[in-house]
Amino acid sequence: MRAFRAILNYGPRLMLLRCTLTGFLLALTACGGDPDEPVTYCDVEPIFEQSCVRCHHKDPDFGAPMSLENYADVNIHQAMIKSVVSSGFMPYTMSAIQPPVEPLSSTEKNMIIDWIDSGAPDCE
Numbered sequence: 282m283r284a285f286r287a288i289l290n291y292g293p294r295l296m297l298l299r300c301t302l303t304g305f306l307l308a309l310t311a312c313g314g315d316p317d318e319p320v321t322y323c324d325v326e327p328i329f330e331q332s333c334v335r336c337h338h339k340d341p342d343f344g345a346p347m348s349l350e351n352y353a354d355v356n357i358h359q360a361m362i363k364s365v366v367s368s369g370f371m372p373y374t375m376s377a378i379q380p381p382v383e384p385l386s387s388t389e390k391n392m393i394i395d396w397i398d399s400g401a402p403d404c405e
């Protein structure tokens with residue numbers, strides 16, 4: 282009975298520890314594994330691909346004014362991108378298109394902003 286109570290007491294705490302560790306490892310992977318490595322276009326490209334290019338492609342859809350399909354396109358609009366991503370205006374979630382447009386997570390937002398703040402370097 283005592284052993285059982287011990288599991289009841291420590292079980293949730295062990296689970297919490299395990300989840301915290303997993304979360305930490307995931308965060309490291311999301312940042313390319315090394316917090317000192319600068320963010321490059323290769324790190325943020327999947328975010329643009331998933332959340333922006335659906336409307337902002339070569340022949341833009343759903344009223345989007347320009348393409349954000351490749352480095353050159355994104356690079357010339359970096360100041361505007363920083364402003365609309367910071368404010369949450371983009372990705373444009375008000376449209377009725379299906380499947381619905383999801384807002385960026387704060388990790389994704391920060392990654393784009395950090396990338397632009399460090400001069401929006403291309404892939405290495």
Ligand code: HEC
Pocket residue numbers: 329332333334335336337342343344345346349358361362365366371372373374376378382385
């Ligand atoms: C559902 C389609 C859609 C998605 C997804 C989308 N946009 Fe847009 N975007 C638009 C539309 C429509 C406009 C024009 C809005 C307006 O002028 O009112 C726009 C305008 C912009 C502008 C110009 C803003 C200005 O002030 O002229 C930028 C920069 C931009 N989007 C960046 C992005 C970025 C970065 C993403 C992804 C994080 C994104 N958009 C995702 C539809 C979209």
